[in-house]
Amino acid sequence: MYRIDRRLLEHFDVILMLLIVLVCGMALFNLYSASMPSPGYSLAPWMKQSIIMAGCFLLFFVIISFDYKLLHVLNYPFYFFIIAFLLIADAIGATAGGAQRWINLGLFNFQPSEPAKLMIVITLASYYARKEVSGGYSFLDILPPLGLMMVPFILILIQPDLGTSLMLIIIFASMTMFVKLRWSAYVILLSLGSGAGIFAWFHLLKPYQKKRVETFLNPEHDLANQGYQILQSKIAVGSGGLTGNGYLKGTQGHLHFLPERHTDFACSILAEEWGFIGCLIFLLIYFGMLFWGLYVGMTSKDRFGTLLAFGVVTLIFWQAVINLFMIMGFLPVVGIPLPLVSYGGSSLITTMMGLAILMNVRMRRFNPMTGKNH
DSSP, X not given: OBOOOHHHHHTOOHHHHHHHXXXXXXXXXXXXXXXXXXXXXXXXXXXXXXXXXXXXXXXXXXXXXXXXXXXXXXXXXXXXHHHHHHHHHHHHOEEETTEEEEEEOSSSEEOTHHXXXXXXXXXXXXXXXXXXXXXXXOTTTTXXXXXXXXXXXXXXXXXXXXXXXXXXXXHHHHHHHHTOBOHHHHHHHHHHHHHHHHHIIIIXXXXXXXXXXXXXXXXXXXXXXXXXXXXHHHHHHHHTTTTOSOTTOOHHHHTTOSTTTTTTTHHHHHHHHHHHHHHHHHHHHHHHHHHHHHHHHHTOSSHHHHHHHHHHHHHHHHHHHHHHHHHTTSSOOOOOOOTTTSSOHHXXXXXXXXXXXXXXXXXXXXXXXXXXBO
């Protein structure tokens, strides 16, 4: 499947690459501010992120040198590889904050639940590309991919990591609706989903997880504990006003009022320092990158490429939307990072791998027989 073809360079998507570089550059700029002052760190978060990001760009160019159709062949080995890592994390993984979900790799703690999201994208794209059904998929048709999704879902849920496990469901729902379902399948899935949600609330969710939902509905009720993060984030976002307080001049972040300011609430720092205009510019670039990803899927030469591109965009889009709604107090705090922006090596590597797959699909959109665009 590996082949060096001069046409690949001719089809290299400069626009997509420019958007990725702009977002990464702005993210590092913001992370420097969000992690300053940084006493107590052996290596400042922005420096760690810079090193990992440099490695990610190297990985990016390695991935685009291979034909993305190789993923069609290797999707199940990749699936079981990630499942094995999830089992290791559940059994002997590093523990922090009451959760056991990391494997210590030295420079950073590897969180296998992050690449599990990309693994689900590849697995679903491969399944739906192989099994194309006229008239829409029935509930029986989607039982195999549903089962494949449920295995990592359960392994991640018991860590516990409710936010990431819910992301698997969102990815599955988005990609499954994209390939078209029969109405009977929608009815069955909605019924099962509603029943599972009610059962989870009364029997599966831990008290602190329920507390987050209750705090979201009434954050002022518990300002000293669960409601504190949401309140401080809303203050940071609101204090930025139209043009912001200026770079490195945000009070909520630099006076340590806002917890997790370089991870889940990194965009709160951006809003505080650059204001509505700065955030608008950043979000136009960020979501412009995602809309361009949809265009990549529309111009793909095959169904697998289209599904891969849509899945990668779905993976990044929903995480971004949930994180942005979370920092504004419209959703409970569930630990979903803003891809490329929040500090975290596993999330960054996973996102860059997904973007490399997007570039891969884009570079191979030409007809191999004629060299013309599909």
